[in-house]
Amino acid sequence: MSIPEIARYSKIKGLNLVGTGDFTHPQWLKEIRETLMTEQDTCLFRLTGNADSPVRFMLTTEVCTIFDYKGESKKVHHVILAPSMETVVQINELLKRYGDLASDGRPILDMTASQLVEQVMKVSSENMIFPAHAWTPWFSVFGDFSGFDSIEDCYQDMTEHIHALETGLSSDPAMNWRLSKLDRFALVSNSDCHSFWPWRIGREANVFELENFTFQEVTSAIKSNDPARFKFTIETDPAYGKYHWTGHRNCKVSLAPREAIKFNNVCPVCHRKLTKGVEQRVEELADRPLNFKREGAPGFLRLLPLSEVIGAVLDTGSPSTQAVWKNYNWLVEKFGDEYTVLIDTPMEALAKVVDAPIAEAIVKVRNGAVKVTPGYDGVYGQLVLGVDTPAVKPKPAHGTVKQMNIADFW
Numbered sequence: 001m002s003i004p005e006i007a008r009y010s011k012i013k014g015l016n017l018v019g020t021g022d023f024t025h026p027q028w029l030k031e032i033r034e035t036l037m038t039e040q041d042t043c044l045f046r047l048t049g050n051a052d053s054p055v056r057f058m059l060t061t062e063v064c065t066i067f068d069y070k071g072e073s074k075k076v077h078h079v080i081l082a083p084s085m086e087t088v089v090q091i092n093e094l095l096k097r098y099g100d101l102a103s104d105g106r107p108i109l110d111m112t113a114s115q116l117v118e119q120v121m122k123v124s125s126e127n128m129i130f131p132a133h134a135w136t137p138w139f140s141v142f143g144d145f146s147g148f149d150s151i152e153d154c155y156q157d158m159t160e161h162i163h164a165l166e167t168g169l170s171s172d173p174a175m176n177w178r179l180s181k182l183d184r185f186a187l188v189s190n191s192d193c194h195s196f197w198p199w200r201i202g203r204e205a206n207v208f209e210l211e212n213f214t215f216q217e218v219t220s221a222i223k224s225n226d227p228a229r230f231k232f233t234i235e236t237d238p239a240y241g242k243y244h245w246t247g248h249r250n251c252k253v254s255l256a257p258r259e260a261i262k263f264n265n266v267c268p269v270c271h272r273k274l275t276k277g278v279e280q281r282v283e284e285l286a287d288r289p290l291n292f293k294r295e296g297a298p299g300f301l302r303l304l305p306l307s308e309v310i311g312a313v314l315d316t317g318s319p320s321t322q323a324v325w326k327n328y329n330w331l332v333e334k335f336g337d338e339y340t341v342l343i344d345t346p347m348e349a350l351a352k353v354v355d356a357p358i359a360e361a362i363v364k365v366r367n368g369a370v371k372v373t374p375g376y377d378g379v380y381g382q383l384v385l386g387v388d389t390p391a392v393k394p395k396p397a398h399g400t401v402k403q404m405n406i407a408d409f410w
Contacts, residue, residue: 001198003032003035003036003047004035007047009201010201011054013201014336014337015055015202016054016055017218018202019058019081020059020061021062022106023091024061024091024101024105025102025104025107026101026102029088032045032085033085035047035048036057038085042212042213042214043084043126043214044213044215045057059083059087059088061082061106062078062080063078063080063095063106063109064076064107065113066110067110067112067113069112072146073146074154075138075146076113076131076154077106077139077140078130078132079132080120081215082126082127083124083127091119091127094120094123095109095116098110112156113141113154114156114157117129117158117161121161126219128222129161130164130165130188131166132166133166133167133168133169133170134166134176135170135243135282137275137277137281141154141165142285144275144281149285150181151165151182151185163185163186163222164185164186164187164222164223164225165185165186166188167189167235168278169204169241169243170238170243170244170277170278170279171241171278172189172235173294173297173300174292174300175238175279175282177292177293177294178286178290179282179286179287179288180288185225186222186223186230186298188206189204189205189234190206197320199305199308202234202338204235205233206230208221208229209228227296232299232300232301233299233301234300234303237372238278239373239375239381240372240380240381240383241375242376242379242380243275243278244376244381245260245277245279245374246274246279246280247275247379248267248269248272249275249376249377249378250270251269254376255274255376256374257283260274260276260277261280274377277374277376301343303343304365305338306331306338307324307328309361309362309365310327310358312361312383313355327355330353331350331353335353341362342365342366343366347360347363365383370384370385372384
């Protein structure tokens with residue numbers, strides 16, 4: 001997608017701030033420069049020649065570091081936020097010494113995680129960096145295959161500059177609250193900037209209530225982890241994530257943590273090592289019980305993308321079909337954006353636009369009254385409809401934080 005397309009689909013979703021993604025790649029940086037202009041005194045960007053667009057952009061990228069630690073190869077992805085084009089240019093000048101920035105949107109760098117943080121923060125103290133999708137089996141700070149058991153082991157003497165971690169699709173704040181050593185980090189949720197499917201924009205997001213809409217206010221709210229400003233996150237059900245349970249996709253084996261342990265994490269079909277799921281990995285490192293609620297932390301609200309909900313009702317097998325998008329477009333055109341449909345619109349109003357089963361499914365997802373078959377080993381989880389659950393029921397305690405305003409979404 002181009003930058004204008006990202007702006008278009010972000011508006012449809014109901015977002016007002018998105019990351020550019022991939023500012024380390026020369027060709028994409030050229031696109032950013034040609035299509036965006038900075039807003040005065042905000043360190044944010046908007047489409048050139050389109051002042052009416054509600055969508056603003058923050059300069060962001062994701063990079064991969066591969067390095068040895070105590071005789072083992074470690075592979076970790078990191079998200080970088082930057083306040084200006086000048087800062088981005090300086091970051092890229094430093095990082096190109098460690099890898100080919102033009103080879104991929106998420107470049108591989110031959111440096112340690114601590115070296116990366118040192119270089120990024122040397123350019124500007126306003127930069128922010130944190131681990132991406134912290135729990136996925138590959139390329140993450142806690143990944144079973146090439147990660148660590150603590151943030152401190154990964155970032156060493158640069159840990160003081162790490163203020164947040166990205167939970168990823170396969171985990172949510174409640175899972176991360178089970179580790180007391182993560183209490184000092186803000187838990188952020190972002191959608192995949194590398195996906196070319198537009199419906200994946202904003203499937204996870206962060207909700208802020210800020211006095212000023214600036215780069216510095218956003219990063220300050222994250223650093224402080226203050227629920228007065230960093231209100232809550234939008235989360236998919238972690239079971240929807242494609243690495244939630246342990247399994248082996250080639251053999252269609254999917255196992256909850258206890259079952260996987262019974263098999264010694266070996267596939268009962270082909271007898272090869274299973275891909276350990278996020279739920280099992282969290283269980284290994286947790287020092288708190290299930291359903292632990294961390295007091296004073298920003299809350300979260302579980303949703304699923306509207307296209308996925310419609311696709312499940314219509315049993316299309318894919319959210320990209322014409323039937324799905326016909327219903328999707330009717331709803332968005334009537335109610336303004338996807339988040340308004342998913343969060344605020346009453347079922348009676350929804351049912352005047354689309355068939356009742358679709359309206360009921362939207363409200364069931366909103367109220368946490370659906371089931372999701374857990375994803376595993378690269379296979380997304382599946383929304384299960386038709387179960388005997390009411391469309392209206394009290395929300396779980398962790399999802400009761402009131403949304404402030406649709407304009408607060410990032």
